[in-house]
Amino acid sequence: xxxxxxxxxxxxxxxxxxxxxxxxxxxxxxxxxxxxxxxxxxxxxxxxxxxxxxxxxxxxxxxxxxxxxxxxxxxxxxxxxxxxxxxxxxxxxxxxxxxxxxxxxxxxxxxxxxxxxxxxxxxxxxxxxxxxxxxxxxxxxxxxxxxxxxxxxxxxxxxxxxxxxxxxxxxxxxxxxxxxxxxxxxxxxxxxxxxxxxxxxxxxxxxxxxxxxxxxxxxxxxxxxxxxxxxxxxxxxxxxxxxxxxxxxxxxxxxxxxxxxxxxxxxxxxxxxxxxxxxxxxxxxxxxxxxxxxxxxxxxxxxxxxxxxxxxxxx
Numbered sequence: 001x002x003x004x005x006x007x008x009x010x011x012x013x014x015x016x017x018x019x020x021x022x023x024x025x026x027x028x029x030x031x032x033x034x035x036x037x038x039x040x041x042x043x044x045x046x047x048x049x050x051x052x053x054x055x056x057x058x059x060x061x062x063x064x065x066x067x068x069x070x071x072x073x074x075x076x077x078x079x080x081x082x083x084x085x086x087x088x089x090x091x092x093x094x095x096x097x098x099x100x101x102x103x104x105x106x107x108x109x110x111x112x113x114x115x116x117x118x119x120x121x122x123x124x125x126x127x128x129x130x131x132x133x134x135x136x137x138x139x140x141x142x143x144x145x146x147x148x149x150x151x152x153x154x155x156x157x158x159x160x161x162x163x164x165x166x167x168x169x170x171x172x173x174x175x176x177x178x179x180x181x182x183x184x185x186x187x188x189x190x191x192x193x194x195x196x197x198x199x200x201x202x203x204x205x206x207x208x209x210x211x212x213x214x215x216x217x218x219x220x221x222x223x224x225x226x227x228x229x230x231x232x233x234x235x236x237x238x239x240x241x242x243x244x245x246x247x248x249x250x251x252x253x254x255x256x257x258x259x260x261x262x263x264x265x266x267x268x269x270x271x272x273x274x275x276x277x278x279x280x281x282x283x284x285x286x287x288x289x290x291x292x293x294x295x296x297x298x299x300x301x302x303x304x305x306x307x308x309x310x311x312x313x314x315x
Contacts, residue, residue: 089207091200093142095189099135103296106132112288120256120281123292124307126299130231130257134181135188137227137255141209147251149225153181153212154244156235178212215240224249234258238273256281 101107106128112119113136121129134151141148157177182201191197204210215236230236230244233256248254263271281287294311297304 089142089209091142091189091203091207091209093139095191096135096139096142097188097190099132099188101132102298103127105290105292105296106298109133109290110136112290115288116253117288118253118255118284118286120278120287120289121292122256122258122260122278122289124294124297125259125262126303126307127292127296128298129259129292130180130229131184131187133229133255133257134184137229138185138188138204138209140227147225148227150208150227151210152223152226152228153178153210154215154218154228154230155212155232156215156240174212174214181210181212215244218247219243221247222249223247223252226252228252228254230254230256230258232258232262234260234263234274236274237270238277241274241277 101110105123109119109121109129109132113133119133121133123129134153137148137151140146141151155177157174178201185201185204186197189197189200191200201210205212226249228244228248230241233241235258236244245254260274263274278289282289294304294307297307
């Protein structure tokens with residue numbers, strides 16, 4: 001038995017004391033084969049460095065070894081590369097479909113957006129308020145010529161704004177509330193496979209195009225070079241709306257989408273606060289307000305029939 005600190009044979013050394021080689025049990029031919037196969041190898045286990053012959057080689061340079069992964073590298077989405085991430089984004093405006101308005105108020109919403117106005121899309125459910133706003137925002141953000149870098153989707157996660165009701169961290173709690181946007185973007189892009197469609201929303205988030213924020217975490221920030229979409233804004237009180245609009249920084253604009261008849265607010269003071277907020281927006285030249293009616297419903301005939309019956313009964 002030879003200790004690891006002693007020379008075994010022609011340039012063979014074991015770099016740790018607890019590793020031993022029994023040469024006496026080997027035949028002459030076995031010793032010769034061992035010497036040929038291991039000649040010039042030196043393993044220094046303490047430093048985790050390999051040497052082949054006289055040339056120092058780190059593990060990352062050897063084809064069968066992998067260096068320790070750097071933890072400070074950004075996670076690259078499936079199907080993308082670092083090269084893609086640094087240049088034009090892989091999901092870009094070239095992949096977007098052409099969406100055309102179906103009603104007069106949808107045309108008005110397209111026109112107001114094209115004029116680079118801040119917007120309030122307000123009115124009946126199923127009229128395409130959020131869909132059109134998100135579509136136009138994506139076209140802007142994915143266009144490298146515009147000043148906009150990201151879309152912030154802002155929403156109150158629950159009616160009482162107590163995020164602790166759901167298990168998990170912020171991403172886990174907000175995942176259910178992002179399902180509508182995940183479904184919307186599938187109609188806005190041409191993708192080669194069903195898998196690409198399923199991963200579309202996640203990849204838009206990974207490449208930095210979309211970020212979903214709860215109203216619980218928006219205070220104290222400044223949103224520059226961004227398009228902020230406040231969805232379901234009828235569920236926010238005046239203080240929250242005031243906090244959100246004052247986050248808007250340079251080269252940014254804000255869009256509000258909602259329907260007062262679907263408000264989860266129960267206190268009269270909170271509902272009156274939204275009315276006061278709308279009064280402020282109406283006298284601001286940079287804000288256009290587009291109100292949608294029953295005639296603008298495009299979701300389905302059933303939704304339109306139901307809302308007409310509801311209005312007829314004054315409910």
